[in-house]
Amino acid sequence: xxSTTTPPATVAEFQDRLAEISxxxxxxxxxxxxxxxxxxxxxAISTVAEMSAAAGVQPSAFMRFCQFMxxxxxxxxxxxxxxEQARRWPDYATRLENMRKSGGDTPAAxxxxxxxxxxxxxxxxxxxxxxxxxxxxxxxxxxxxxVHVMGLSRAFPVAAYLVYIFEKMDIPALLxxxxxxxxxxxxxxxxxxxxxxxxxxxxxxxxxxxxYSNERGAQVIAITDALNSPLRSCSAVxxxxxxxxVGAFRTLSATLSLATALGVAVGTARRNRG
Amino acid sequence: xxSTTTPPATVAEFQDRLAEISxxxxxxxxxxxxxxxxxxxxxAISTVAEMSAAAGVQPSAFMRFCQFMxxxxxxxxxxxxxxEQARRWPDYATRLENMRKSGGDTPAAxxxxxxxxxxxxxxxxxxxxxxxxxxxxxxxxxxxxxVHVMGLSRAFPVAAYLVYIFEKMDIPALLxxxxxxxxxxxxxxxxxxxxxxxxxxxxxxxxxxxxYSNERGAQVIAITDALNSPLRSCSAVxxxxxxxxVGAFRTLSATLSLATALGVAVGTARRNRG
DNA sequence: TCGGTCCTGGAACGAATATTCCATTTTCGG
DNA sequence: CCGAAAATGGAATATTCGTTCCAGGACCGA
Numbered sequence: 087x088x089s090t091t092t093p094p095a096t097v098a099e100f101q102d103r104l105a106e107i108s109x110x111x112x113x114x115x116x117x118x119x120x121x122x123x124x125x126x127x128x129x130a131i132s133t134v135a136e137m138s139a140a141a142g143v144q145p146s147a148f149m150r151f152c153q154f155m156x157x158x159x160x161x162x163x164x165x166x167x168x169x170e171q172a173r174r175w176p177d178y179a180t181r182l183e184n185m186r187k188s189g190g191d192t193p194a195a196x197x198x199x200x201x202x203x204x205x206x207x208x209x210x211x212x213x214x215x216x217x218x219x220x221x222x223x224x225x226x227x228x229x230x231x232x233v234h235v236m237g238l239s240r241a242f243p244v245a246a247y248l249v250y251i252f253e254k255m256d257i258p259a260l261l262x263x264x265x266x267x268x269x270x271x272x273x274x275x276x277x278x279x280x281x282x283x284x285x286x287x288x289x290x291x292x293x294x295x296x297x298y299s300n301e302r303g304a305q306v307i308a309i310t311d312a313l314n315s316p317l318r319s320c321s322a323v324x325x326x327x328x329x330x331x332v333g334a335f336r337t338l339s340a341t342l343s344l345a346t347a348l349g350v351a352v353g354t355a356r357r358n359r360g
Numbered sequence: 361x362x363s364t365t366t367p368p369a370t371v372a373e374f375q376d377r378l379a380e381i382s383x384x385x386x387x388x389x390x391x392x393x394x395x396x397x398x399x400x401x402x403x404a405i406s407t408v409a410e411m412s413a414a415a416g417v418q419p420s421a422f423m424r425f426c427q428f429m430x431x432x433x434x435x436x437x438x439x440x441x442x443x444e445q446a447r448r449w450p451d452y453a454t455r456l457e458n459m460r461k462s463g464g465d466t467p468a469a470x471x472x473x474x475x476x477x478x479x480x481x482x483x484x485x486x487x488x489x490x491x492x493x494x495x496x497x498x499x500x501x502x503x504x505x506x507v508h509v510m511g512l513s514r515a516f517p518v519a520a521y522l523v524y525i526f527e528k529m530d531i532p533a534l535l536x537x538x539x540x541x542x543x544x545x546x547x548x549x550x551x552x553x554x555x556x557x558x559x560x561x562x563x564x565x566x567x568x569x570x571x572y573s574n575e576r577g578a579q580v581i582a583i584t585d586a587l588n589s590p591l592r593s594c595s596a597v598x599x600x601x602x603x604x605x606v607g608a609f610r611t612l613s614a615t616l617s618l619a620t621a622l623g624v625a626v627g628t629a630r631r632n633r634g
Numbered sequence: 635t636c637g638g639t640c641c642t643g644g645a646a647c648g649a650a651t652a653t654t655c656c657a658t659t660t661t662c663g664g
Numbered sequence: 665c666c667g668a669a670a671a672t673g674g675a676a677t678a679t680t681c682g683t684t685c686c687a688g689g690a691c692c693g694a
Contacts, residue, residue: 112661112671130405131442134652144673149653159653161680168405193498194491197621201482204617208475208482217468224467240524243517243616250514251609265539335525337620339613342517343478346611347471354465386641408682418643423683433683435650 093156093163097126097170103155111154114143118151130167134160196332203330204339210328211340223307223323223348228355230279234270234299236262236292237283237309244283244309244338244345251346255353262295271295276303282321283345285311296320309345367430367437371400371444377429385428388417392425404441408434470606477604478613484602485614497581497597497622502629504553508544508573510536510566511557511583518557518583518612518619525620529627536569545569550577556595557619559585570594583619 094100101123108119121141122129129137137160138148149159157163227233233252237245245261252259262270274280280299284292293316296306300320308321311328318324327344329336368374375397382393395415396403403411411434412422423433431437501507507526511519519535526533536544548554554573558566567590570580574594582595585602592598601618603610 114672128446131445133650135650145652146654146673147671150671161652171405172402192491193494193621193625194489196625197489197494197618198486200617200621201486201614204482204613205479208478208613212472212475215468215471217466220467220471240521242524243521246520247514247517247612250516254608332620333624334528335620335624337613337617338521339478339482339611339617340475342616343474343611343613344471346606346609347467347474350607350609351465351467351470388642407680409680419682420643420684421641424641435682 093158094166097166100126100155100166107154111151114147115151115154117141117143118148122151126167127171129164130171199332200337203332204337206330207328207337207340208343210330211344214326214328215344216325219323219325220348220351223325224351224355226305226307226323227279227281227348227352230277231258232273232275232278233257233259233352234262234274234278234280234295234304235259235283236280236295238264238289238292240285240336240338241283241289241292241309244341245281247342248281248283248345248349251349251353255349255356257349257353257356264291271298274299274302274304278304280304280306281309282306282317283309283341284315284317286315288316293317293320309341309348367432368440371440374400374429374440381428385425388421389425389428391415391417392422396425400441401445403438404445473606474611477606478611480604481602481611481614482617484604485618488600488602489618490599493597493599494622494625497599498625498629500579500581500597501553501555501622501626502633504551504579505532506547506549506552507531507533507626508536508548508552508554508569508578509533509557510554510569512538512563512566514559514610514612515557515563515566515583518615519555521616522555522557522619522623525623525627529623529630531627531630538565545572548573548576548578552578554578554580555583556580556591557583557615558589558591560589562590567591567594583615583622 094103104119104123108116108123111119118138118141121137125140128140132140134145134148138145141148152158152160152163155163157166235245235249235252242263249259249261260270260273274295278299280296282292282296288310296308296317297320299306305323306317306321308315308317308324310317310324310326312326315324315326325344325348327341329338329340368377378393378397382390382397385393392412392415395411399414402414406414408419408422412419415422426432426434426437429437431440509519509523509526516537523533523535534544534547548569552573554570556566556570562584570582570591571594573580579597580591580595582589582591582598584591584598584600586600589598589600599618599622601615603612603614
């Protein structure tokens with residue numbers, strides 16, 4: 087009954103085996119698998135009783151599940167997750183607390199706030215990213231003869247960094263800055279793609295260019311913040327990112343991570359197609 | 361012996377009480393306190409036996425420490441840290457694993473990589489930030505009649521965002537871009553401050569401006585990557601940040617968090633001095 | 635040096651937890 | 665519909681872990 091294979095040595099291996107066997111599992115065992123897949127982080131700090139209750143099964147069923155996964159029991163499985171967690175969380179939490187504790191508005195405390203905000207934003211991105219939209223955006227951008235990029239105010243660093251990456255990857259890209267108040271809209275041609283980046287309060291210039299591109303027959307990819315962004319109505323694909331704010335300010339951690347990944351993905355996609 | 365006060369309700373309260381009593385503790389108990397202060401994150405996943413062994417004391421000593429902290433015992437203390445951890449780590453880890461598992465080079469997997477890198481960079485920043493240097497940088501910048509900001513290539517988004525923040529906070533700041541290949545160096549006056557941002561490979565233009573400013577009697581604050589950065593030799597204060605790379609690319613999560621905090625701190629410092 | 639107080643170490647106890655076992659139920663092929 | 669094999673639930677057991685207790689030792693003031 088219990089396969090005598092060696093237990094997974096890493097969380098990644100664990101995930102693989104889970105995906106592999108979860109189709110062949112009886113009902114209760116399947117419940118365990120589903121719950122574990124969804125809350126694997128809880129394993130490190132929960133007891134079998136808690137886990138099985140949360141999954142809606144008996145502790146004994148959960149034990150059988152552990153053995154199906156190749157472990158001798160729950161304890162061995164738990165050890166894997168505890169080690170994993172300890173590895174990725176050195177003394178960071180402690181240090182942050184100290185920085186924050188050092189005083190409400192010392193610079194170090196402020197950095198701690200922004201670190202926390204950035205971290206939270208990254209976590210949000212992980213849970214809320216629309217993988218299909220992203221894939222569509224990459225496909226569209228990979229086909230574009232020329233990529234137009236526009237972002238003003240807070241979105242400007244993102245636009246600038248994207249163009250920098252595009253340039254590094256030999257992708258033809260044009261940054262629509264507003265230097266000299268010169269408008270570059272007439273460079274947009276049918277078949278080109280506009281990557282428009284804007285957050286509330288949305289700058290009219292960016293919206294205007296998005297609308298113009300649409301009329302001109304150039305698809306629009308938007309990186310924006312909320313579901314009610316005006317960019318959504320005039321873009322083929324919308325990627326949304328929300329940043330946690332510190333007072334009136336925000337970092338760009340999540341937005342830049344998404345943008346960088348997008349740029350690199352487009353670069354590799356192009357390379358693959360020759 | 362054991363004070364009958366209520367136990368700390370949050371990790372912050374815990375830290376406070378720890379700092380408060382740790383001077384009055386006997387030797388073994390002090391060892392516990394030191395070890396806990398340094399590895400508070402381990403409490404959630406370790407047993408008393410493990411913790412006490414790591415601290416170099418007997419389990420019973422560790423128990424007494426828990427009671428000094430106001431808890432009934434180790435279990436109650438552990439519960440606090442487990443709740444804290446569950447709170448700040450919803451299903452983020454799971455989601456990330458799924459994204460990464462979905463394939464080596466799908467866009468979503470790439471985003472997961474950059475999220476991890478960003479997170480790691482932020483954690484590095486938390487543990488390696490030089491609070492004194494930061495404080496000095498803020499003080500210097502707060503006194504400057506005019507702040508010059510320069511960063512090219514990968515550092516350009518950081519420079520741009522800093523100037524954006526300075527502008528929002530009514531701080532006179534000038535971005536030394538290279539539009540039209542026009543050099544703004546002659547705007548630098550004695551008493552001004554240059555905020556120079558550069559990472560390997562360091563762009564000569566930024567280094568040049570840093571040297572020039574020094575000669576001109578304007579102090580230089582550097583944001584750079586390593587300890588052997590050429591900026592270090594010509595700057596009054598150096599803030600170092602290291603970003604984890606994904607292949608040949610990096611995000612700017614940590615750098616931007618630091619820069620944003622720096623900008624906001626300077627703004628509030630100025631406001632306080634009128 | 636002596637007496638008292640506080641601290642320390644280790645063993646012993648009790649509670650909680652993981653794990654196994656088996657009777658009962660369900661499933662599925664014939 | 666029947667019988668075998670698999671799955672399930674719940675109780676019983678074994679193990680680990682938290683907690684307490686007490687004897688011995690260190691420290692301190694007199």
